[in-house]
Amino acid sequence: xxxxxxxxxxxxxxxxxxxxxxxxxxxxxxxxxxxxxxxxxxxxxxxxxxxxxxxxxxxxxxxxxxxxxxxxxxxxxxxxxxxxxxxxxxxxxxxxxxxxxxxxxxxxxxxxxxxxxxxxxxxxxxxxxxxxxxxxxxxxxxxxx
Numbered sequence: 001x002x003x004x005x006x007x008x009x010x011x012x013x014x015x016x017x018x019x020x021x022x023x024x025x026x027x028x029x030x031x032x033x034x035x036x037x038x039x040x041x042x043x044x045x046x047x048x049x050x051x052x053x054x055x056x057x058x059x060x061x062x063x064x065x066x067x068x069x070x071x072x073x074x075x076x077x078x079x080x081x082x083x084x085x086x087x088x089x090x091x092x093x094x095x096x097x098x099x100x101x102x103x104x105x106x107x108x109x110x111x112x113x114x115x116x117x118x119x120x121x122x123x124x125x126x127x128x129x130x131x132x133x134x135x136x137x138x139x140x141x142x143x144x145x
Contacts, residue, residue: 002040010037062100069101082119085112 014037017030056065073081085093094108126136 002044007037007040007044010040066101073101078115078118079123081112082115082117083123085116086119086124090116 010033014030014033017033021027021030076084088097093112094105097103098105098108098112129136
């Protein structure tokens with residue numbers, strides 16, 4: 001399995017390519033790096049889901065993990081938490097995760113929903129534009145890797 005250090009190096013390579021892109025540049029090097037990252041990342045995530053998460057849950061209670069989860073939620077960048085909500089699904093996040101963590105429903109509206117909307121507007125909308133061959137739009141506050 002690929003370790004975190006290798007994944008970070010690959011992300012840094014992708015970020016460097018993105019930062020150096022100029023209008024009209026070929027994106028083949030970016031596509032190559034991104035494809036290699038995907039090949040590295042998917043098995044890594046699958047192993048974490050199949051092995052590490054069950055081990056964590058077997059040895060730690062929800063009460064044990066609550067402070068760690070709270071710290072992650074409090075310090076995660078908005079695009080990171082927005083992506084978690086997007087890929088888990090809004091309904092599952094609200095009905096399962098928030099309930100499991102004892103997070104009151106109103107927090108969805110004042111904290112989580114804006115982060116979800118930000119991720120959709122800045123990331124998903126631009127990925128969809130690229131898939132359709134359209135130019136992505138730059139959003140204020142959107143940073144490169």
